[in-house]
Amino acid sequence: MDxxxxxxxxxxxxxxxxxxxxxxxxxxxxxxxxxxxxxIGLICEYLDCNVEEVVEFVKIKN
Known part of the structure; x- marks a missing residue:
C-alpha cells in the first residue's frame, strides 16, 4: 500500500x-x-486503484 x-x-x-x-x-x-x-474497499476507491495495489496475499506454510 505504501x-x-x-x-x-x-x-x-x-x-x-x-x-x-x-x-x-x-x-x-x-x-x-x-x-x-x-x-480495503474504501482505500481502493480513495486511491483509485485495484485491490492488489493495496494488499498482498501471502500463503501460510503449514
Whole structure:
C-alpha cells in the first residue's frame, strides 16, 4: 500500500483524516494483520486503484 500512496502523492495521515480510518487499522495493515474488506474497499476507491495495489496475499506454510 505504501508504494501506491507514494504514487498518488498521499500519506497514511490522508487515509486517517479523509476516510476516518483509525490509526490501529493502519497499524494492522502494516503488520500484516486482518483488516476488514470494506476498509480495503474504501482505500481502493480513495486511491483509485485495484485491490492488489493495496494488499498482498501471502500463503501460510503449514
Amino acid at each position: 508504494i501506491t500512496l507514494i504514487k498518488r502523492d498521499k500519506k497514511r495521515s490522508d487515509l486517517r483524516n479523509e476516510l476516518g480510518i483509525s490509526p490501529s487499522t493502519l497499524a494492522k495493515m502494516s503488520n500484516g494483520e486482518y483488516v476488514a474488506l470494506d476498509v
